[in-house]
Amino acid sequence: MTKGKERIRFDCVGTLSEPHIYKCSVCDHEFRGEIGVTEEREHQLHCPQCEVAERITNHPKKFEVVGVIENAS
Structure with a gap:
């Protein structure tokens, strides 16, 4: 879990180290x-x-890759 507020940037790809929202191609x-x-x-x-x-x-x-999660302090 992240602390504080977060923002999801849909249709964006960040770096490998950033948390993302993924969708599995096998089970959706x-x-x-x-x-x-x-x-x-x-x-x-x-x-x-x-x-x-x-x-x-x-x-x-x-x-x-659905989107990138970023902290919005």
Whole structure:
């Protein structure tokens, strides 16, 4: 959970380190997420509902980026 107010910029793609809202292409589940970094320094994203996972280099192929979440203090 984030503290304070937040703003969602729809139809925007931020950096890998920013939290986003993603939509899974397999089950259509929308979820908030940050791309995790594994021990091998690979960027990983997975759907919490159907457990589809993907290694990310630039933009995800199995997930649609709905928007970027930014804190609005």
